[in-house]
Amino acid sequence: SQQGEEDPQALSIQEGENATMNCSYKTSINNLQWYRQNSGRGLVHLILIRSNEREKHSGRLRVTLDTSKKSSSLLITASRAADTASYFCATDGRGSQGNLIFGKGTKLSVKP
């Protein structure tokens, strides 16, 4: 069964706005990762946050992790049309045998 669940399933915003996507998971984790997928293409790693970290930044990306709520959020600031893609969280939770378990993704559409 899937570990992570992203919310919302789809998000449509205007260029320049911020986009926030959420991920909830079920078991304790070592780390949580976010990936991006352009339509029909392979996934590309964006950022990793470890279970002992609460916030991490990379360029226009900001990731938070709340292990007490088993949730994470990905914020993309000042979005661009090129940010249009699907975004997935992935966790290596208990029972995963060290594998990454992916959620169903959030489809982000940024309109110019």
Add this chain to the structure above:
Amino acid sequence: DADVTQTPRNRITKTGKRIMLECSQTKGHDRMYWYRQDPGLGLRLIYYSFDVKDINKGEISDGYSVSRQAQAKFSLSLESAIPNQTALYFCATSDQSFSEAFFGQGTRLTVV
């Protein structure tokens, strides 16, 4: 050259046919994975291999088999393809720390 290469990129096959999807990587990673992606379901793990002699079933291994021919090569076979195996298939690799997974561009398989 891409770090993870999948062949073929697209394939249409008939029900009952045997088909093999191939994956090769130049990252030097021990760990390799096969995922399947269906619309609305995210990525689901089919098989994974932590080294050449280690093969493990994932969440949805029924109807699939794999072969790890070398550290760099991991192939997925459908012994007798059926229409509900129509999907986008991804190969991925990672090192032992699993800090980042590298994905191929995917194989779009259609079973008619």
